[in-house]
Amino acid sequence: MPQSEKKVVYTNQQCVGCNRCITGCPSLGANYATVRNGTFQVLVNNTFCVQCGKCKQECSHSIRQYTDDTTAFFDALKNNKKLALIVSPALYTVYPEETPGILGYLKSLGVTCIYDGAIGGDISALAHIQYMYEHPTEGRISSTCSALTNYVEKHKPELIPTLAPVQIPAVCLALYMRDYVGIQKEIAYISPCIAEIGITENFETKSAIRYVITIEHLLEYLKDTDTASYSADFDKHSQDLGYLLSNAGGLKEVVEHYSATQETILPFSDLKSLGEGPESVSTALLSSENSFFVEFMQCEHGCLTGTGLQDKTITTKNILLTYNRTRNVKIADFKNRRFSNPQEAINQAIKHLSVSGKELQLHDFYRKFTAIGVSEKEITPEELEKAYLSMGKNTPQSRRIDCRHCGYGSCALMAEAIAKGYNVPDNCGSYKKQKALKIYTTDVSTGLPNKLSMFETGNQLITDKTFTDYTYVLIQTRNLFLYNEWFGYERTNIVLREFGEIATHYLEKEEKLFFVESGKFVLFLNKAHVKYLVFLLNHLMLPSLSNQGDFTLHFSVRAGIYEPTGAEKDFSDILQCLYATMMQDPNSDVVYYNQDIADKTTTQLMYVQQVPQAIADKEFFVVYQPKVNQCTNTLEGAEALIRWRRNGVIVSPDNFIPICESTGIIQQIDFYVLNQVCSAIDSWLSQGLEPVKVSVNFSKQHFSHFDVAKRIRNIVDNWYIPHELIEIEFTETAYNEDKNMLATAISQLKKDNFSVSIDDFGSGYSSLSLLENLTFDVLKLDKSLIDTLLQNAQSQIVVTNIVKMAKDLQMKTVAEGVETQETATLLKDLNCDMIQGYFYDKPLEQEEFEKRLKNKTYTVSGKSQSE
Template sequence: MDNNIFLSIINSLSGVAFTSRFIVKNRSPIIYSLNFFDNFKDKAIGGFSSERLVENNLFVENVHPDDRMKFFENFLSLGIGENSQCKLRFKTNDGNYIWLKINMIILSRDERFVEIGGVIEIISKEKNLEAIFYTIKEINRLIIKTDRENKLFQSLCDLLVDKLNYVGAFLGDIDSNKLFRLKFFAKNTPEILVEDFKKVTISVDERIPEDRGTVGNAYRTGKVFLVSDTLESESMKPWVTYYKKHGIRSACSIPLYKSGKVEFVLVIYSRTPDLFSEEYMEILDEIKSDISFALEKIDKEKNIKLLSEAIKESPEWFLIADETGTILHVNKAVERISGYSVDEVVGNKLSMFIPDFYPEDFCKELFDRISRGERCECELIRQTKNKNIFYLDTIFIPVFFDNKVYRFVELSRDITKEKLQQERISELTRLYITLSDINQLIIRTDSIRDLYQTVNEILVKDAGFSIVFFVIIDEENKLKIHSFYYQEDGLDNQYDDFLKFIEESYKEELSILIEKGFISAISIQNKEIIYYNDLTISLKTEEIKEKFKCYGFLSSSASIPIFKNNKVIGSIFCCSAKKDFFTPDILRLLNEIGTDISFALGKIEMERFNAMTSTALNSGSDFVMITDKNFKIVYVNDNTQKIFGYTKDELIGKHHSIISSRSQGLGFARRFYRTIRNGQRFADLFIYKSKSGERVYSYTTITPFLIRGEIRFYIAVGKDITQAKSLEDSLKRLKDYDPLTSLLNRNKFIESANEFISIAKYEKKLASVCIINPIGFSSINQAYGFYAGDLILCEIADRIKKTLREYDLIGKLESDMFVVLLKDIATLEDVLNIISKLNLALEKPYEISKRNEILVFFNYGVSFFPNDGENAQTLLERANIGLASIKGSKDRKIGFYKKDFEQRARMKLDLKSRLERAIINKEFILYYQPIFSIKDKSIVGAEALLRWKNNGQVILPMEFIPILEEMGRISDVERFVVDNVCNKLMDWEKREKNIVPISINLSERSFKDENFRKYVIYTIKKYEVRRRMFGIELVERTFVEDFERCLIMLKKFDREGISISLDDFGTGFSSFNYLYRLKLDSLKIDKSFLNNIEKDIRAKSIVESIIFLNKRLNLKTIAEGVETLDQLKILEELGCEYVQGFLLAKPMPEEKFEELIKS
């Protein structure tokens, strides 16, 4: 053959042509020579040159040990000219194996040498494809057997590495940061390969380079993505270090779908370059499709399993039947609801659940609709194994195969409870309508006959009874049907016959009816509701039982006793055609109806009685008035309107005081209210006032009306005695009054004064008797005559009445003297003020004629209750003694029974007058007493103390502060103190003095006055006083009344930066109950506790307790009145922080205090 032709044939071969001689030694050939043809250049085997393959028997040594003997045995068994083929694995230059196919022929052989020739082809791709096909088969087997996603993924990775010799198979998903998250890898993957893989970044975020690899492309496109050479590919550069380190030359990523989208990515690495080429794509696509299918299959199977389990355990009815209605499958709910077991149900027909009373047409029509493929929804009544009824809300769903119904599913919800509840609600609604209608009837009816008849009708129409009738007991103690009502259901003849039978039976004695079992008689005898849900049970004779069975409306019956004035007067008989009609709710209704009807009977009788009573009340001459417990008028009779002139509408709803004349005094009113509010009857002469303003005299009795022990109304019955009283008053006036002045005479004055004194003793009130004496009045009679004198006496009486209070008592004594009883005085000196005011009025000129006026002068004699006497006669006598003591005196107008009263009163009046001038003239000054730190004796503050500088004398506050409080002028003076202190604080600060906080004593009146608080705040801001530099000191009694309001005021002062100290602690209303709630800065221990602190262990213990308490409450402790070194030492030992007292510094004028703080 032409050599060129031969070379052309050789070069056209897909493999490498070779010849080789082997030395055969112990059946272990050694290559003696190996020659390759020219085509080797383009088809190098495993990266080795032809020369390298010959060296050291390399070709034979690199054949896989498992394949080497097969290769030798193959050509050693052949004869010359025989050919053979073998496939073997060959280790390449980079340590990986490739598949080779060798077609060979024996060219020659002898005992020592064998010479062969042939062609070597690299068939790795074919082998890999073969392995992949085998692996796909394994994968499909895995898909069929595996029902868990994790197991599928792990087995897949293991198959790819173990069966296809890939260096790595990694499977993962994409996290929220768009990074590949490794979840599975082959178990035989080298550990370092896995650890390094975890460290690299693989992303599907198109904005970064790590997205351009196989994973990113596969995830985004949803297609398999291959890279034949990882070291040469531009897109794989981010991971080239990793690939070089582990010899990875080919890469492939397969997207795996789940629920229609890429959920996972499978990454495969091989050390063989060009392993993944386009011809692999179809196979890899198949892997993608198979695994994606498997994921969907696992998901569906899991859902089916969950659904199956859910259906099995569902509380709702689930059933599958075939097209004939034979039951194939049921869940537990069917067993539970129906009472049948699964074995009893499966294989049976659906009709096993249908009750006997169900219409056949309905069942047939329903089954026909389902068989036609219609979806049916309906409510069905079914029966249990025990024949009990239950209700289902059902859906029938047909299932088709080959366009025919071959199964259907019944889904049902047990609505038995709902149905029963609906029936119960309907029944209760009917019952409440019945009760409401009867209550409305009770409200509007005034006829017993109408009541009975209408109740019968309501019970039949609303409550659903067949027949109802009232039974009453007559005078002969026999039963009688009073009224009846029955249903309009075509059974009129039966009802009439039944009523005739009952009327005939009721002619017998009550005891005989009870023996025979008549329910009405038993109910009346036992005074309770009697009911039977099967009426024949109650009847004792067969004859009556048979009679009653003829009536179709007598299945259940009841009898309710009716009471009037706590006595049984009859009953209501009611019956129903339904068995078991009387449920607990029906019985409760009947009980309430019985109670309501008994109430209605009493109400009708009461209204009749009230009508008769009202007629009787309006026929008499007395007035009748009824008020509620708050004295609002709720009833008046006709005579009340006539006597007082008001219409009924003008009086009803008004307070009873509308007819009060308010002329009987406070004592009478108190006695009246005290008596009737204690539940006692009150009777007395009342002076009323008519609409026209005229007085109406009535002897009235007022009686409290109690309900369950509580006063609800007051009933007043009065006799108008105005005309008789007018006559009596005329006689009484002659007896009790001075005919000239119409004032009380001596006897009546004493009597009236004693009435007041008896009350004043009980209420601990003060009073004064004052005799008014016109001086030298006899000379007026002599000069101007008795007529002029009488006119002046009348004018004096009139001026006294106008000047004094309305409730003070005024009398005319013999000749020309007058007397007054001054009631309810606050202090003894108040009498001087009243007399002074009275004297001003009395000593004004008196007109004798149009041309003549005269002056009359007066003096007064005074005594006090209870100091000078405890009855009017004694007080009058001692006032007379007081008057006698000043007769002939030119400079004294008022004489007291006891002189020290006069002196004290005059001094007090004088002091008040001087204090008024002191306020106007600004005679008040401030002294300052420092407060010292007990540790270093430094001045930490001061208390501003009020002094009164009068006529060069400095007066201490205890002598005038109580008077200022009594006068109501204390706040005026304290405003001066606030202004002065704030001004001084500003002045010291401007002059850079060593300024310390200053506190002032504040009265209860000023502290509780909101306007005073605003003034303090205004003044502080006006003088720009810093926070906590101005303080107030309050005594304990400030908080006794209206504690909550005090707390609010304290908080307001505190918010403005004013420090607050509690003064004289322990001497007043000391209570831990309020102390912890007070917003305080410091607490001052009163001087009285320090007086005996050296000797009295109890006093020391109290001080120690106060100091301890202050520390717990975070309050500063200031001890007042420290006068000895021993006191100071003890206080320091007890932990007291601050002291104040004469030992360290007395109160001092402003100038001295300035010098002290300066130093």
């Protein structure tokens, strides 16, 4: 019958959602997955729960809890209520030394009489034997386990006719105490089982038991009480074999000793084994062809390891040793009686239980079972299919993974649970992996597959030897930085997402689109579709750019196109060719990879491959180009520049710097230059020379790392060089990559007393925004502004205002690429602080630069006073 709402299994707030409770549960709907307090948890639906306690046994986090009558029982004693008590044999079997003290303490509180629960086992065993005798040809199940009877009443009502209609041992004893012994006091029961908690509300018991106290909760309540100073024994002990029912297989053993029937008795201890299908216990029990009796105990060793008796400090081995000692005594005593026939043994047992001439009537301990009528939602095939698809399971193979991460035994059960509302797709292990992989391989800003996904897909095509079926296109968004400045990053991401969505719409079936980085996309296209799609993508009208008031912005792109040769071994080979293509002819909308690009790429890649060894072999060296103060004609600083002497020949920086930038190896070169500069300054200080501040270039590639400033400081500190002698130059394009990383690096460097300069100022669109958002010590005018200074009046106006603005911002200015007296004079008139260029000095190797340090004053261009 229905359980009290106060006596239920529940999940406490610390549930971690491990699903082990679902694994042990025999009822599909008893556990349901939900999000509570922001955490995924599995809660209990007590409409479906049978209080079997398997979830509690499975839970290794002690999250599953339950309520019983322990507190109410002790409150009643405190209020001077006199109670009778039944004690399960599990208590004195598991805690043989503690039991006398516990019983004595309870009697001191007002318990008037205590009965050995094994007496209920005697009655229940005799009632079962009588029922077997009365129904010799029917398949039946013992009803000594409340977990089973709760389950059948709720979930398997068709099995009710197969249940032996006998009360559980505790109820048998309670009815006996009330109706035969005449005890009118309320009866409490110390139980090892959570499923027995509900017997207080079972109509069939006629309220024979008022309080159910689990052994676990009893001991928890008494943990601070010294019960050892008390002692008491049972007021009535069992005189027969009822004690054996406390262990799994005990009923079978009792029947065999009484030899009242030649029953085939089959043990089982898993509610799930009732199951469905032709091989299930249910089918066998309902079959008219079978005649056997099933003894069921939910727990492996019956009540001795019950769900309300969990104590990890006591081993099962010790429990069974105690049990076997008592069992052996009981059996020896039974055999010593030397009954002439089975009926004599049964009559003797009934006589032991008869009171004051009132003979025990076993039918008084029969009961009726009632279908409670728990109904689950009926699901249609369409709903089940929807549940499968919600977990990303759209193939027969994916529906048979059966990893059991969800707690169910199969994907089919998980789909059924989702369809019925008991679980959610996010609790599916394979779905979570797919989801995590998708997140890992998806760009957040555009929703498109990312660079990792591109490499995985491309390399799989190479493995499958189908990669030559495609033409590969690299799309570069023009003026991306302008969008960022005008609209902000968030809206620019919307622009890129719109582009991705529209481009995806025009893709053919097997074509693919990936977002790579910084406004770059890669397409895998069918060869016949390339020209049309590239033209289309360069003439898209994006919604977010169309509504700009009086004007419309057109989304414009460049495309680099590569046809694979079939010799590519890795997708990185294809991507390198695409990047090499985009580096050619920047004014063209479309550039095709050709032999010239291939030759140049091959040469550049060769250089890249040789860089690490070249560094090790000291083929790289640093030159220093002086920075001269025009007002004083003195050396005030220098820029450190990398050079590569390979086989006695200087390799042009244009041949290796760009490809090192694109591959990221430039980072290794930048730190190598810094280390060499620190070594040189250390040498100059050792010679007693007065060094000037040396600037070192750092590529935008460094701003994918949050610790660039720390690494710079560590290298400089390793040489014990004053920070004031080092200046770090960032190119204007670094701002296009990650302004937050750049801002963080600059802030940290300035905090550490390094000077920071912005290189190539005026070469891009970011100039003014840079000065608005970041703080620099030095501004270096780009050579493109200097080259037109003499011929273009507008250039003079621009430079004049840049210099003035820099001074207003407390920044020094440096003009690089100065080659003539006329340009130098004009820059001096425009108040530019320093000149760098061939007019004064070419880049000098360390030995030559040391001469400049010894005499820092220039008389004419390129000449110091000593010369």
